[in-house]
Amino acid sequence: MSTIALAAPAAMPSAPARTSGYMVLAPSCLVLTIFFAMPMGTMIGMSFMDAQTLSPTLLNYQRFFSDGLSLAGLYRTAVMSILVAVCVTVLGYPVAYYLARSRSRWRALVFALALAPELAGVVLRTYGWLIILEDRGFINDMLMHLGVIASPLPLSKNLFAVVVGLTHVVLPFGILSLTTSIQGIDPNLERAAQMLGASRLSVIRHIILPLSVPGIVSSLLIAFTMAASAYATPALLGGARFKVLATMIYEQVLFYIDWGFAAVMAIALLIMMLAISFLGIRYETRRSARRSNREGGAS
Amino acid sequence: MNRVLTCLFWLAIALVLTFITLPLAVVVAASLSPSSAVTFLPWEWTTVWYGDLLADRWLQPFLLSVKIATVVAGISGVLGVLAAYAVVYERIPGSTAIMAGLLSPLSVPQIVKGVAIVLFLSIIGLQSVLGTPALIAAHVVLALPFVTRMAATSLANFDGNLDRAAQSLGATKRQRLQHIVLPMIKPGVLSGVTFAFIISFNNIPLSVFLVRPGDTTLPIAVINYLEYSLDPVMAAVNVASMIFILAVIFLFEKIGGFSAQLHGGSK
Incomplete structure (x- = not known):
């Protein structure tokens, strides 16, 4: 996605420099851990839990695939x-x-x-x-x-x-x-x-x-x-007449307060996006592989 | 044949540009329309709707959005520069993996991040931080990867020889950071900070989960209002907030942002 060349710094980092390097990195890591990694973990956990009793269950996923409404939402999102x-x-x-x-x-x-x-x-x-x-x-x-x-x-x-x-x-x-x-x-x-x-x-x-x-x-x-x-x-x-996953997630969280099901929908959206990005990355790698093959063969 | 094709080409471009500008033109026209129903082409115009902008209903959310965007730009600016410094300049071990971790929020859709944060806060019993504190935290998560990436790119692209020259002339690390590294990456960092301000100010998909009554940002106040009325006040609010954004960009540009970056130096 983004390739950032790591430029040569002035000096080889010494041991104290490394410690200070980790120290200046700490605030970013802390913020991203508390407000990104932990929430994502909670959301994935919630998707496997009953929202009321917090006992483990697969019912949310079962509901997503048996309930015509959410599959229709997924389908509308894809078509759109x-x-x-x-x-x-x-x-x-x-x-x-x-x-x-x-x-x-x-x-x-x-x-x-x-x-x-x-x-x-x-x-x-x-x-x-x-x-x-x-x-x-x-x-x-x-x-x-x-x-x-x-x-x-x-x-x-x-x-x-x-x-x-x-x-x-x-x-x-x-x-x-x-x-x-x-x-x-x-x-x-x-x-x-x-x-x-x-x-x-x-x-x-x-x-x-x-x-x-x-x-x-x-x-x-x-x-x-x-x-x-x-x-x-x-x-x-x-x-209300044309609902997609994003708007349905919002409804689940704020109107129905069904967190487990909202989590499953959010995960469905996330998986769809990651699958598409994965296809893109695979296309890119194949293309550059083909190109380097061709150049290698020509020279 | 070739002539037909050229005509078609120009026609296509004209149509696409019309498509792009039409809704903006319509909003500006509607904001000046004297009738409260938004109909096509106002033949007379008025600025009365802009007077309504100073009502608390719009002023409060505007001020809150500005406050949040400023804090978010500040925090993500500082944290992003520090993180980029550690990864690119100090080259701490494992920097590639750390960079991937720092940028990972970019691959998660905003609405998913929003759900995750609101579920997390509810589970740990911190609903009370919904509103301003949660909005700031969520917007920082959104903006930080962008700022980190821009700062890292600036750090990776600047000429390390300047730094090495200063070092060999006896400059201390502190002096080099202050007089060489920071000025060199300033344009990249400033454009990152401007970007952070704008994405926080305009944000909807995260904010929609985290606002609470009395603590609402401008875009959320606008979409809530739009659900039941399209009156010209909305047009005025939207035009005013666009002008505000342009002013912010202009301001940061003056401080030494983007065009300086395009010309490859800080001054």
């Missing part, structure tokens, strides 16, 4: 995240290509427009979509004024609204990862193909798309994980 991942990557690609290749003075403006919303925070953007998609919102209001429709279209409180809202939230990250990947493709390849008579379309199909596959994969993965763990956008745009 896949749709968001695809929308982000498809919408982000042209912008990323422009950002990676353009030398025009408009580039800075496009860059700012594409990324500035990230600073606005999730609530503001979700609120904007609420105004636009509501039954009496911008789009329905306009269409009804124009007499195109008689009753409002169901644009909010459903899968459509949540996918639109989340695509908007995640898009800047998709654009960034695609841009980085396209920038890494040697522009001479495109020029060479064009000089040899390839059409724009076949340059895109046979050169740019295949070479940017790593960027596409990372954009899909980032978008999927961000969408699956989002809370505020599904809560506001999906409401």
Whole structure:
């Protein structure tokens, strides 16, 4: 994920330096132990316990897999995240290509427009979509004024609204990862193909798309994980009619106060995310292994 | 053929940029709309909604969010620099594993961290710390890995020869830390701290479990209100908080943050 090269320090650490090294590390470790490791351990423990009697049980897991509601929530979360991942990557690609290749003075403006919303925070953007998609919102209001429709279209409180809202939230990250990947493709390849008579379309199909596959994969993965763990956008745009794991977890904790079951749901979400990240890491390692094989064979 | 493709390309970019800016434009328009129902395109405008921002209902959560974000930025700044110093500069044994441990909260979704913290506090009978103390602790857990990573990257990237030169000229360790290491990593640390402030200020998935009545952060106050009303006050609150965030970024930038980092030095 993040590789931080350990730079050579000025001197080899002496014994007292090491002790002081551990000492300055202590506050971070303490905070993360108390407020991250111990809570995670408690949550995993709770998932195997009866919330009332605190006796060990597998009932919470049994309930998760037999209860249609939670499996439906898991399914909705997966469908929503896949749709968001695809929308982000498809919408982000042209912008990323422009950002990676353009030398025009408009580039800075496009860059700012594409990324500035990230600073606005999730609530503001979700609120904007609420105004636009509501039954009496911008789009329905306009269409009804124009007499195109008689009753409002169901644009909010459903899968459509949540996918639109989340695509908007995640898009800047998709654009960034695609841009980085396209920038890494040697522009001479495109020029060479064009000089040899390839059409724009076949340059895109046979050169740019295949070479940017790593960027596409990372954009899909980032978008999927961000969408699956989002809370505020599904809560506001999906409401009670479109519940995903994140919003169901919240309900279990605050309304039903069923901690064991909430813990199981949280673990289900965590496992889904870790599985996706694992796929990403495996893809990366395989790709770099293939590349080093090829380079090794060529030289 | 090529021309059609070029047109399609520009059309796609225009559509995507419209998609990105539309909700922001709508919120700004709504905040200036005179009617209390948010309809499309206000033909007249008013700033009356911005006057409502000073009511306790919004001012209290805003001040609490600022307080929490400031404390969180401070704590995670100090702890992150210390941890990065130990791992990267002192290179204590096992540093790779320790770094992985310090960054591990990043791989857990916020909502899961939130549940875990609220369950933990309830189990050990500390519900009483819900509200400000729990919010600060949870936001530190969220922000600390980011700050640690940025500080570690700055420490790993700075030119160790400067440090070695100072050492060979007889500078004590304290002098080197004070006059070389800290100034060199300042931009990276400042951008980490700014980031910590912003993610704490805007946070929802953790805060939603930890607030309690009378101790509510601004984004939570906003989403609670949005559940039953979309009136223009919300738009004004949102626009004002976005302007506040931009001001914070501008301020940290002035102190010597990001662009200095881009130019590769502290001054």
